[in-house]
Amino acid sequence: MAEKILMKGNEAIAHAAIRCGCDGYFGYPITPQSEVMETLMEEKPWETTGMVVLQAESETSSINMLYGGACCAKKVMTSSSSPGISLMCEGISYLAGAELPCLVVNVVRGGPGLGTIQPGQGDYFQAVKGGGHGDYKTIVLAPSSAQEMYDFVDLSFELAFKYRTPAMILADGIVGQMMETVELRPIKPRISNEEIIAKYPWATTGKPQNRKQNVITSLAMDAAVHEKLNQNLQEKYKIMERDEVRFETVNCEDAEHLIIAYGCMARICESTVEQARKEGIKVGLLRPITLFPFPTNEIKRLVPQLKTIMSVELSAGQMVEDIRLAVNGKVPVNFFGRLGGIVPSPEEVLDAFKQSISK
């Protein structure tokens, strides 16, 4: 039987990294996710798998360490929280531009500015619209349990290498801090340097006589070349939109109303839906697991049967914009959110929902 351990979501990230063959973690402490690096340092994976763990001098440095490691096609990752991710956005843009795989974990807190250390979902725009400069996207996975925190580490690396793109786990302070049982998956060994050379011929592994030099850069001074690079990126994002959309639905078959929520809010909204159903309201829940690519088509598919949609977020209303784009005015799209780190109860969401459908 698979081993199950009670742990925090943040700790799950660390254990998953070691067990899925991650080569390097580079990070800088910030609440509410410092347990990730603390757990890694405690576990000393450099003595077992050979994984490098380094506390960098800043988030800026951390993300650029990822750039260096990713140039060598190593499985590299960092974790941080909102203000730290803002600092990393320059580097994420470079990683996307140079088509490098890596994993960035954002355990979101409240913003803007130093904000609060309480949970938030106000980094949705930053995560799914790019965040840094230029036309790029990152694959964004939104876990809603400690188990998903664990599972999405390996999944993120798989997707990041499949598409040569940065992947992000967009968690929140609740998912990071809450303790749940986590089933440990079978151990994946780290990939050897020889396997990397065979599998990733683009990597900077040292130029032998018999191949051309490998240069990793996001720079192209020729306008035509640069446009082509950008078009290639956009093509890649289209393929992701076609092949990599992940979501979960609850009670959607006969739903007349739909609540859409991700991360910790999806867990809360599940209880809301349950209560509403007891009161005879036909409501379902859609939980986007990938925020980019967004489950646009699934929302479109559900629209004909729906009277209303409500987006529930720990923000002033960000994902709701993508929902409105998908719905294109065909049904009313309402919004309920709390800010400042306040997490609404299922009853509070239910009240807001009932008000929204009686309008």
Place this chain on the structure above:
Amino acid sequence: MDIKDIIKPENRVYGKTPLLTDNVMHYCPGCSHGTVHKLIAEVIDEMGIQEQTIGVSPVGCSVFAYNYLDIDWQQAAHGRAPALATATKRLHPEKYVFTYQGDGDLASIGTAEIMHACNRGENIVVIFINNAIYGMTGGQMAPTTLIGMKTATTPYGRDPKLHGNPLKITELIAQLDGTCFVTRQSVHNPGNVRKAKKAIRKAFENSMMDKGTSFVEIVGTCNSGWKLSPVQSNEWMVENMFPKYPLGDIKDI
């Protein structure tokens, strides 16, 4: 004796290293970058470590260093080369990893990265070109610009009250416990070229001895930025740069 009798391998006293590509350099005539590139290429060639070497290029004039040195390269964001090199060396301890950075990249925007990489004692080589000006962006003030020196952003000369003081970053780096070899060289005449090459070779050798970071500053010329001819630039450098940035080893352990 015919010229064909003279051009024979056994008579050859000097050859261009194949590590230096045939690409025409974009550097201005008289610029020090070309000479330093050649020295690094020769050192890598002579040590036979092409396959074991990974370079990290900066943002600035030498962003295109990868066009001229036939090795694997990572092109870093402005100032962040030491962070890339840190991860690369830690993930590949068997490789020779070096950064090539100018004064804006290393001593201004990348100050945190260089200080901490050196302080951690990463087993990397840092080649630091100090020509006291931003070349690529068109001759603006650098952290190492001398007092009184005219640049595009100090058109009346650098005034410490307005623009701050020149930063002797190499002396700061030498104070850090993580560095094993910190030296300042130049490439303005054959004697100094030879010394600079020796320093670069030593730095590369150090990086496999687990001794810490080796840091080689090259005081160089930017005749376009300085608005002087190549010959005048060399003279100006000797007269003005060397008193502030004296040549020689600062630390060697």
